[in-house]
Amino acid sequence: MINDFPQVLTIAGSDCDGSAGMQADLHTFFMRQTYGMSVLVAAVAGNSYGIQAAENLPLDFVAKQFEVLAADFKIRAAKTGMLGTADLIKTVVTAYQNYDFGPLVVDPVITTKHGAQLLEDEAFTSLKQELLPLATVATPNFFEAQLLTGLAIKDRDDQKAAALAIQALGVDNVVVKGWHRPGQEQVYDYVVYADGSEEWLVHPYYDTEHINGTGDTFSATIAAELAKGQSLKQAIKTAHDVTVAAISKPIEVGHKFGPINHWASQDLNI
Numbered sequence: 001m002i003n004d005f006p007q008v009l010t011i012a013g014s015d016c017d018g019s020a021g022m023q024a025d026l027h028t029f030f031m032r033q034t035y036g037m038s039v040l041v042a043a044v045a046g047n048s049y050g051i052q053a054a055e056n057l058p059l060d061f062v063a064k065q066f067e068v069l070a071a072d073f074k075i076r077a078a079k080t081g082m083l084g085t086a087d088l089i090k091t092v093v094t095a096y097q098n099y100d101f102g103p104l105v106v107d108p109v110i111t112t113k114h115g116a117q118l119l120e121d122e123a124f125t126s127l128k129q130e131l132l133p134l135a136t137v138a139t140p141n142f143f144e145a146q147l148l149t150g151l152a153i154k155d156r157d158d159q160k161a162a163a164l165a166i167q168a169l170g171v172d173n174v175v176v177k178g179w180h181r182p183g184q185e186q187v188y189d190y191v192v193y194a195d196g197s198e199e200w201l202v203h204p205y206y207d208t209e210h211i212n213g214t215g216d217t218f219s220a221t222i223a224a225e226l227a228k229g230q231s232l233k234q235a236i237k238t239a240h241d242v243t244v245a246a247i248s249k250p251i252e253v254g255h256k257f258g259p260i261n262h263w264a265s266q267d268l269n270i
């Protein structure tokens, strides 16, 4: 059957240096042995020193990409990344309501870890009130979780409280990724599931500048594993293991903040 192979979609922006955004998602989909597709909503001009410019695609062209994919493919899971504006978020929400693309992983991209803003201030309410309630699972980082909840996260109790507050926005399952700063020994990612169960995913802190695209890789792995029919719990565990492996064995590309290594999980049989 033509539609038997696991098919997965990223709805995101292009990052031309290949380290993050849609490119990191597609690297991940490929490494997880899924067939990756992409609805492009924006593009950034960036390299390992940072992002210098961004452009959004026309709304009708974004809508057209959803239409042609839905007409032909059996997409079994999707993820969102950079969406940029309130109008782009509304276009994505409408498409997700009109077509069946399976469970949705929302990576609520607001700024990069180097401080480039990828979501307009006016779009924040749309992200929170329109997109997040469609998510099967949301994967905010430490900084995004604070913005979404208004809570200051000073310790792991606060991290847990932020996850529950995001769940209260209408998201069934939430991963709040832990902070990672020089001097730390371990990083703690927190997960709360729809049934109220929880877990901490713990791994060593790596003191490296090669961490571009970690959040994209994490959320793309969840989407790929869901498209393959894995349980959400297993998909999140695999996402954690794949991302940590990719951070632990960096490749040397570019002069400053480099990409992670999407081949590492293969070397480690993950």
Ligand SMILES: Nc1ncnc2c1ncn2[C@@H]1O[C@H](COP(=O)(O)OP(=O)(O)O)[C@@H](O)[C@H]1O
Binding pocket: 113, 140, 141, 142, 177, 178, 180, 187, 188, 189, 203, 204, 205, 206, 207, 208, 211, 213, 214, 215, 216, 218, 240, 243, 244, 247
């Ligand atoms: N320096 C680091 N050492 C260990 N784990 C890290 C490091 N940087 C990121 N991670 C891990 O990468 C994953 C993605 O998190 P994060 O980088 O915070 O996401 P985002 O890209 O959305 O900011 C999480 O599992 C997080 O714990």
Ligand SMILES: Cc1ncc(COP(=O)(O)OP(=O)(O)O)c(N)n1
Binding pocket: 012, 013, 014, 015, 020, 021, 022, 043, 044, 081, 082, 107, 109, 111, 112, 113, 114, 118, 211, 212, 213, 214, 215, 216, 217
């Ligand atoms: C086009 C585009 N989208 C997202 C990012 C940032 O990706 P993310 O993995 O969430 O964050 P970093 O770990 O790279 O900060 C990007 N750079 N470009």
